[in-house]
Amino acid sequence: MAVLVARGLPDRAVELYRGAIARGVEPDCYTLSTILGACRDLETGQEIHRVAAARACDRDAVVGTALVAMYGRCKRIDEAKRAFDRIQGKNVVSWNAILAAYAEAGLDAGVLELLDSIDVVPDVLVFSKALAACASLGDLAVGRRLHDWIVVQELESETTVENGLISMYARCGSWDRAKAVFARRARDDPVSWNAIISAAARFNQLDLVLDLLREMSGDGVGAGEITFTSVLHACAHAGVAVEGVEIFKLVEEFGCEAIPDHFHCLIDLFGRLGMMEEAEALIDGMPFEPDLVAWTSLAGACKLHRDLDRAARCAENVAALNTRISGPFVLLCSIWNDPDEEILS
Known part of the structure; x- marks a missing residue:
């Protein structure tokens, strides 16, 4: 199972696990932690959680951390926190898992609240998540305390932490500090x-x-x-x-x-701001053949700003590319199938 998970075949790993259970094999903590790493759906994860709890494996740091990560992937933060609280002997990996769950759910304040109760020495990943939360909240005071802590832990020179500090100070409007870190x-x-x-x-x-x-x-x-x-x-x-x-x-x-990516960024920028003529003119003036990304970006802006005429031109150009990728066509069709579009009613 571990090999299948490592090779990016989680469904095969779950299938193998179910087959072993059907044959009466009793899973140990290692097996449960491995298969939890393969879980991508809540129902399977909860099923394995019940097995782990019945064997008291859910209190094990490895299994408990895997449960936290699984619930985090499924955006079930309350369950992730309960699983975290049951872990005996939490380690830095356990803390990273719960902080990641909160961060990925956009609960930046929760990340900082958790950090107040951390009882292990934080590592680079912990500090990176905390700095990102400070940046998102614009909390300079907490960010500065984190910076002091980072200096004590001698992690300031770590690239991930350094860039996190720069972004945090920039987001908080403290450019002098951002430049000092950068220097x-x-x-x-x-x-x-x-x-x-x-x-x-x-x-x-x-x-x-x-x-x-x-x-x-x-x-x-x-x-x-x-x-x-x-x-x-x-x-x-x-x-x-x-x-x-x-x-x-x-x-x-x-x-x-x-390069095309530079044009794509500018097309996206114009599209977000409703500068539709500028976006289309940029595509028409590209020094190379406009690609699917360019036209799809413009199509997305057409949908956002209800620009049907321009969307029709996007459709013609996408069709001319003879692509088999369905995404752009689905997007374009959705523009004309929008029930809120009064023009088409």
Whole structure:
């Protein structure tokens, strides 16, 4: 079963488990923890939970942690917390599992509340989740306390933690602290450069983006395709059109060649803001054949903004690509099948 789970065949693993149970095999804690890792549906997970509880395995740290992770995947946070509370001898993996469950459910305040009661030494993953929660809540006070804790644990130089600190301070509007953390990183690490540049773009700090891009280039790291994709993606999600366009113009200035992903980000940005003419014009002006991603992005914007004429042109262009991928066609059909669309009623 462990091999099947490791190879990404959870259904086969569950099938093997059921076959073993039908033959009268008594599962041990190791077997139960393994099969819980394969569970992708609540019903199967609850079935295995009952077996674990009957054998008192649910209090075992490994099995209990697997139960927490399973309930987290199923978005059953109350059950995840109950399973967590029953674990005897919680370890850092157990804490990571419950924090991940809360974080993935968007319960950022819950992440920080849990952290107040943690009774193990936090690791990089724990701090990363906590910093992300602080960033989401904009809680600078807690973020600074976390930073102090991170320094004590000597984890500040870990790339994941470092980038989490940069993002947290940026999200809280504390740019001096974000830049101070960034200043301590390795000058040749493009991941850290991308972290602070993307954060600056996300929060409309265009001048800082430009300064950082030039500083990055001056340090010999070079702002490559991935950097610009990251920054443009951040602009799209922040809905900052002026900044997005300005950064898009910088691609060639910094010696890079615009790639489809750069155009996709800008199309997405225009579409989110209802700038439909600009989005379509960008597609028409691409220096290469517009692909399925470009037209699907525009189609999504057409659905959002009820632009039926433009959606019809999207449909024609998607059809011309002769793709067998059904997603774009389903999306396009949904535009005309929308019961709330008065134009079509």
